[in-house]
């Protein structure tokens with residue numbers, strides 16, 4: 001082993017730069033944060049070549065006096081904290097005192113600044129860690145920091161930079177986060193002499209959201225406001241109709257910074273459980289305010305992650321704030337406006353519903369006896385909108401549920417149809433899969449499968465909460481062969497399965513003995529049923545929590561038992577469904593998160609027909 005030596009400062013800075021300066025966007029973040037900490041209310045960001053050639057940030061903050069310039073670019077020199085105690089009471093964005101020193105070690109850094117009490121400013125240049133001298137210069141009050149030729153002296157890291165477009169994208173995202181967190185500050189972003197964003201101060205976060213993501217998204221947001229003790233959560237979440245395939249649009253803002261927090265992201269997903277399809281993620285813009293001593297921001301070099309003193313408490317508050325808000329909201333989806341249709345002209349405007357009348361040869365619906373649970377003909381099966389794979393269906397041979405569901409429908413058939421929400425004009429079935437009804441001021445289109453599924457799910461859930469489902473012991477217990485991990489995963493969940501009326505016992509080796517089934521599943525292909533359950537449980541990230549598992553199982557059962565797309569319904573069956581829909585609280589979405597109902601309001605129609 002070689003002798004141990006203290007590293008020289010320029011090496012230390014380069015190491016620190018590895019953590020703080022990853023790409024041009026990192027500099028945008030550090031420099032803009034410095035400007036905000038300096039009390040600026042105007043910050044202009046100017047980029048060249050995606051920031052790889054130059055990142056320049058101009059602010060009108062308090063400035064740096066000439067005698068402090070050298071310290072500003074020295075590592076571990078900061079004006080923001082004095083002692084280690086301050087570390088747990090951080091009210092500024094920066095405090096580590098390493099950003100300027102790090103940037104100066106891997107680029108050309110030019111600092112020009114003037115404080116209000118002085119007539120002249122001063123500037124200082126640092127080139128790849130080599131400090132220049134402070135020289136007087138003319139300058140406006142505030143600070144301009146220019147960083148050029150990032151990584152000119154670390155060619156290896158320069159190679160990691162992506163295309164100009166990608167780097168510009170990261171810079172824009174960085175500025176978006178900062179601008180959302182500070183609506184009261186005027187920001188601008190210019191790239192290669194083109195002004196990309198000009199953001200005058202606005203009173204409301206929502207105005208900033210509208211600027212970056214468009215008015216329609218901003219208008220559809222649901223406002224959140226929750227205070228519990230000294231923790232305040234305010235801002236907006238999107239209607240489930242607006243979701244993304246990624247979590248990038250989950251803006252969590254804490255103390256003026258954008259943060260990422262897995263636990264809070266999980267709270268979000270929990271709140272949207274059953275409202276979004278698998279693989280879709282909510283959009284949110286939430287501000288969290290809490291006393292500074294409740295959170296440790298010194299756990300991540302760029303402070304992207306923080307540690308909460310009581311993360312559980314924040315988790316619960318966020319979850320309950322969102323859930324409460326959803327209960328008050330109208331979560332029905334609306335039909336997409338026609339303006340977005342590619343060839344919209346006055347002559348060719350085609351109403352999305354126009355096919356409804358043509359496709360059913362004038363008959364509102366055929367009163368043919370229906371087998372609710374046979375799949376439609378092959379072509380309708382192929383277009384099945386329910387989104388599950390054939391394998392899923394095979395595992396739960398759908399016909400097994402027919403009796404239970406039939407009874408379900410029959411029981412309610414005698415009840416009067418509640419006409420509070422839907423007009424007395426009976427609903428009609430179109431294309432063997434959608435129901436159309438009229439309400440006070442709108443046309444309502446329902447997906448018969450999704451709707452029935454959501455109703456069944458709610459019913460089953462209620463039933464399970466009041467005790468296990470009715471079970472039926474098997475006269476001859478059935479051995480089911482599984483893989484070792486599947487058998488283990490299944491046996492681990494014996495109790496939960498038993499709540500559903502599914503009884504199993506170990507049978508040695510990789511075989512599990514099925515001894516009882518809920519009556520609902522009596523006619524299933526039992527082996528396949530258990531195998532598909534086990535496979536799901538054993539899959540990575542499989543449902544570990546008991547509640548999740550129960551929920552998953554209920555989803556499965558509800559889905560298999562529900563009327564399918566392609567099932568022709570009799571008039572009274574439609575009426576029963578509609579009546580049940582009125583009674584149900586959650587029928588706006590099926591348990592997989594698909595909307596069950598689309599609403600086309602009279603205003604929408606008037607607009608489409610150019611009446612307004």
Ligand SMILES: Nc1ncnc2c1ncn2[C@@H]1O[C@H](COP(=O)(O)OP(=O)(O)O)[C@@H](O)[C@H]1O
Nearest residue numbers: 034038072078079094095096097098099100143
């Ligand atoms: N735009 C600015 N306006 C005024 N002062 C600044 C500005 N940028 C940096 N400074 C000063 O330089 C110091 C070092 O900045 P930096 O290296 O980013 O560390 P930190 O922000 O963690 O303190 C800051 O503490 C601040 O006093």
Ligand SMILES: [Mg+2]
Nearest residue numbers: 030034094099
């Ligand atoms: Mg800083």
